[in-house]
Amino acid sequence: MALSLQAFHTFSLPSQCSELFEITDIAQLQSVAFSTPFCILGEGSNTVFLNDYQGTVIKMATGGVAVTEREYDYLLAVAAGENWHQLVTNTLAQGIFGLENLAxxxxxxxxxxxxxxxxxxxxLAKYVEYVEYFDIATKQIKRLNKQQCQFGYRDSIFKHSLKNKAVITTVALALPKQWQPELSYGPLQQLEQVTPQTVFEQVIKxxxxxxxDPYVLANAGSFFxxxxxxxxxxxELLKHFPPLPHYFYDDDHHKVAAGWLIEQAGLKGYRIAGIEVHQQQALVLVNHGGSEGSDLIKMIQHIQQQIWQRYQIRLQHEVRLMNNDAECHIALGDLA
Incomplete structure (x- = not known):
């Protein structure tokens, strides 16, 4: 029996799957067949189903947070199904600080x-002590420390060698008792009173x-x-575009703001069917309805082409796109 996925991903394209399991206890993973194809899903805020998914969707809905106080920090072992923002809010209320920038x-x-x-x-990598996962092949729970997770910018081992081989069950975060604010980004530099609470409130504002709000206007957050x-x-870019926001990445590289690039290319408000580059934040694509996966693909390609022609930069989407049987990537062809 086909089940609608429209309510299970915040971009809310019309799509269906053949089977859906909700996991509330990790012991249930033992009985999941994991026949290909399958898709692991949380709240669907970073996943878009482009069309009907010919497989099983496994929604992680486990709960629980165990806090251990240590000499210099607090260790939080958090179940995979916990809501991220709720975790940030609860730790702040308990006097455990560090996650406020991620509110x-x-x-x-x-x-x-x-x-x-x-x-x-x-x-997130700044605070990870370990990640536990269910190994699909061996049906065992395994643990990786921070280094083994191979974290990078919007990247980890779970996107590479452990892709489709692991189901994350627990994330353990070590939050130091000695709080050090991170105020390097724009609005946080203006804070007069710097406390975990004021940082939290400014980030939310x-x-x-x-x-x-994805539950008011369908979207998947920062798209690129x-x-x-x-x-x-x-x-070279600064010679032509002096206001380009840029941030140190390492000795040889800088990160530049994708939203600024898209906005300066005149794409705010650009629309294909019901899909639009958001009027307030060009990094976000919104879905007004009446759209299909093919419309979203056209939008991604159009933005990528415009950014390449203007800046010679290849934009990559951050959001996970699922076609009928696997994850897919929309990449700019060689236009050089």
């Missing part, structure tokens, strides 16, 4: 390491001013990655 990021805790979520100068370019590329 209001939609999705579940289990999805966070896959993407190595990040915002306002902080990445900033996100709410830019990012539409901020491109990482060489210092030489940056210097």
């Amino acid at each position: 209001l990021i939609p999705g579940t805790v289990g999805a966070a390491p896959v993407q190595n979520i990040g915002a306002y100068g902080v990445e 900033t996100r709410n001013s830019k990012l539409p 990655k901020n491109p990482i370019i060489t210092n030489q590329q940056l210097n």
